Amino acid sequence: xxxxxxxxxxxxxxxxxxxxxxxxxxxxxxxxxxxxxxxxxxxxxxxxxxxxxxxxxxxxxxxxxxxxxxxxxxxxxxxxxxxxxxxxxxxxxxxxxxxxxxxxxxxxxxxxxxxxxxxxxxxxxxxxxxxxxxxxxxxxxxxxxxxxxxxxxxxxxxxxxxxxxxxxxxxxxxxxxxxxxxxxxxxxxxxxxxxxxxxxxxxxxxxxxxxxxxxxxxxxxxxxxxxxxxxxxxxxxxxxxxxxxxxxxxxxxxxxxxxxxxxxxxxxxxxxxxxxxxxxxxxxxxxxxxxxxxxxxxxxxxxxxxxxxxxxxxxxxxxxxxxxxxxxxxxxxxxxxxxxxxxxxxxx
Amino acid sequence: xxxxxxxxxxxxxxxxxxxxxxxxxxxxxxxxxxxxxxxxxxxxxxxxxxxxxxxxxxxxxxxxxxxxxxxxxxxxxxxxxxxxxxxxxxxxxxxxxxxxxxxxxxxxxxxxxxxxxxxxxxxxxxxxxxxxxxxxxxxxxxxxxxxxxxxxxxxxxxxxxxxxxxxxxxxxxxxxxxxxxxxxxxxxxx
Amino acid sequence: xxxxxxxxxxxxxxxxxxxxxxxxxxxxxxxxxxxxxxxxxxxxxxxxxxxxxxxxxxxxxxxxxxxxxxxxxxxxxxxxxxxxxxxxxxxxxxxxxxxxxxxxxxxxxxxxxxxxxx
Numbered sequence: 139x140x141x142x143x144x145x146x147x148x149x150x151x152x153x154x155x156x157x158x159x160x161x162x163x164x165x166x167x168x169x170x171x172x173x174x175x176x177x178x179x180x181x182x183x184x185x186x187x188x189x190x191x192x193x194x195x196x197x198x199x200x201x202x203x204x205x206x207x208x209x210x211x212x213x214x215x216x217x218x219x220x221x222x223x224x225x226x227x228x229x230x231x232x233x234x235x236x237x238x239x240x241x242x243x244x245x246x247x248x249x250x251x252x253x254x255x256x257x258x259x260x261x262x263x264x265x266x267x268x269x270x271x272x273x274x275x276x277x278x279x280x281x282x283x284x285x286x287x288x289x290x291x292x293x294x295x296x297x298x299x300x301x302x303x304x305x306x307x308x309x310x311x312x313x314x315x316x317x318x319x320x321x322x323x324x325x326x327x328x329x330x331x332x333x334x335x336x337x338x339x340x341x342x343x344x345x346x347x348x349x350x351x352x353x354x355x356x357x358x359x360x361x362x363x364x365x366x367x368x369x370x371x372x373x374x375x376x377x378x379x380x381x382x383x384x385x386x387x388x389x390x391x392x393x394x395x396x397x398x399x400x401x402x403x404x405x406x407x408x409x410x411x412x413x414x415x416x417x418x419x420x421x422x423x424x425x426x427x428x429x430x431x432x433x434x435x436x437x438x439x440x441x442x443x444x445x446x447x448x449x450x451x452x453x454x455x456x457x458x459x460x461x462x463x464x465x466x467x468x469x470x471x472x473x474x475x476x477x478x479x480x481x482x483x484x485x486x
Numbered sequence: 487x488x489x490x491x492x493x494x495x496x497x498x499x500x501x502x503x504x505x506x507x508x509x510x511x512x513x514x515x516x517x518x519x520x521x522x523x524x525x526x527x528x529x530x531x532x533x534x535x536x537x538x539x540x541x542x543x544x545x546x547x548x549x550x551x552x553x554x555x556x557x558x559x560x561x562x563x564x565x566x567x568x569x570x571x572x573x574x575x576x577x578x579x580x581x582x583x584x585x586x587x588x589x590x591x592x593x594x595x596x597x598x599x600x601x602x603x604x605x606x607x608x609x610x611x612x613x614x615x616x617x618x619x620x621x622x623x624x625x626x627x628x629x630x631x632x633x634x635x636x637x638x639x640x641x642x643x644x645x646x647x648x649x650x651x652x653x654x655x656x657x658x659x660x661x662x663x664x665x666x667x668x669x670x671x672x673x674x675x676x
Numbered sequence: 677x678x679x680x681x682x683x684x685x686x687x688x689x690x691x692x693x694x695x696x697x698x699x700x701x702x703x704x705x706x707x708x709x710x711x712x713x714x715x716x717x718x719x720x721x722x723x724x725x726x727x728x729x730x731x732x733x734x735x736x737x738x739x740x741x742x743x744x745x746x747x748x749x750x751x752x753x754x755x756x757x758x759x760x761x762x763x764x765x766x767x768x769x770x771x772x773x774x775x776x777x778x779x780x781x782x783x784x785x786x787x788x789x790x791x792x793x794x
Contacts (some may be wrong), residue, residue, distance in 0.1 A: 147685070150686075151689075158689065204705065206705060210714070215518075218520065235687075269534075269547055276527065280520070280562075295732060299736055305555075322754065471779075557744055567732050628755050647773075648777060661738040
């Protein structure tokens with residue numbers, strides 16, 4: 139076969155297929171994990187009927203949504219109503235095109251030369267992920283608008299206002315990391331942490347806190363789950379959605395959680411690196427493959443997400459906007475200046 | 487296959503360009519403002535792709551983040567705020583502005599023709615490279631932008647912050663309660 | 677340039693994913709639509725108005741404008757941050773001045789109540 143064909147088409151397609159498959163499977167089981175974890179936090183059992191200990195629950199849920207009737211309200215804007223779930227799902231998946239979860243590998247000697255398992259690495263990977271995630275907001279606005287339902291429209295607009303508000307401090311928090319990493323390539327950010335002999339959460343502890351709070355708000359998760367506040371907006375922007383279209387909104391939320399957690403892992407916790415990558419006597423930790431380290435760290439963040447949901451009551455909308463604009467923005471700006479001054483001092 | 491790999495950049499360019507222009511046409515032909523806005527979003531995304539194709543990765547990302555991710559949200563908010571559902575075709579309004587439209591169309595067309603003739607658009611994707619030399623180091627696009635902007639264009643850069651300040655203050659003055667924008671019609675609490 | 681080809685492929689696959697899934701679901705899903713099901717779900721009360729008659733607070737517009745301003749500001753910070761080691765103290769002071777000017781706008785917005793939501 140044509141060498142270029144293999145290099146530019148076959149290998150990427152195989153990688154993408156594997157990554158999409160794994161991401162969708164993980165996302166399906168995140169819904170299960172969330173229900174189980176919440177159940178144990180509330181001293182109940184959670185789903186335990188479908189399959190051994192309930193392990194087939196996500197499959198059953200998926201099948202159910204797949205065969206369910208797909209209602210389109212009579213007064214809805216049909217074209218936009220159809221487009222909205224796709225507009226939230228596609229960007230969520232696209233973020234995984236640049237997320238590096240392990241370094242170049244020979245797959246235990248199965249391959250003649252080491253190739254990177256992630257899809258690609260670009261110079262502006264971090265900006266790409268931020269940009270593509272900011273497209274997801276249209277799925278929510280348009281889903282709310284096209285339903286022609288007051289609650290949906292209000293939920294959609296609220297959510298959009300919330301997402302854009304928290305994007306600002308999130309950006310400032312990320313800049314603080316860039317001051318230390320000095321690259322927008324996610325692979326380079328991980329390598330910078332190896333070179334610095336330090337994971338960036340140590341100097342960037344405040345940035346990590348701000349980033350994660352904003353990440354929770356961006357994904358519309360508790361305690362910032364105003365858009366779907368069931369007690370006042372029924373279900374917010376996706377009230378009118380059913381069947382697979384509803385499933386896309388649902389899956390996109392979990393996919394975005396995965397993206398936020400992966401970015402947090404890459405920027406603050408050394409990505410695929412084992413703990414203390416430069417300490418020789420800990421080299422036995424290298425037995426565990428890098429991708430497992432990455433998965434464990436991401437799982438940690440996901441658990442915190444669920445822990446939040448089990449712990450905090452929901453904010454009121456005005457409180458939420460206050461937290462974003464009056465607390466997080468000044469705090470993240472101050473953090474930026476402090477980290478900048480710190481980097482200058484250390485470099486002498 | 488050989489044709490595809492030889493003309494890959496050109497093919498991608500033409501697909502993106504055609505979609506971008508189609509989006510632009512959609513903006514002015516759709517009756518529903520939300521459909522127009524979506525069409526414009528498509529144009530923004532395609533233009534971001536064109537920037538990347540010309541190795542201006544950073545500009546592509548800016549296009550994605552600021553135009554597609556920021557300014558479009560503003561447009562949609564305004565559309566929903568003033569609540570225009572469907573524009574009625576107002577022939578008188580359009581015909582009064584026709585000469586102005588023709589004039590600006592001609593000027594813009596001349597600019598494009600000049601650009602093409604000047605050869606800067608000779609071959610899509612040709613000429614530019616992804617990596618730049620900065621102080622003897624090979625660097626990416628973002629780094630090169632940073633170096634040029636913050637070394638050589640200090641004053642324009644600081645003026646940008648003043649421009650942004652003016653935009654912010656202007657918006658706040660427009661949005662004032664006593665500007666009469668609020669409270670008309672059946673306003674709903676958020 | 678070559679590193680963007682996988683992103684192009686990924687985009688095409690990601691776009692086809694919802695389309696294929698929805699088409700497949702169309703083949704197998706049940707469906708018995710009727711007029712009542714197609715009404716807006718608003719607590720079972722038939723609404724005399726539609727969502728398009730609703731108007732929204734001007735604050736949404738303000739938030740969006742402030743967001744665009746801050747977004748542009750953030751964009752300026754990205755190239756600065758990645759070149760920070762080369763720009764050193766000069767770049768640091770430059771950026772502090774930039775942020776200070778915008779801080780004036782932020783304080784103005786705060787004082788004028790543009791950040792309040794009630």
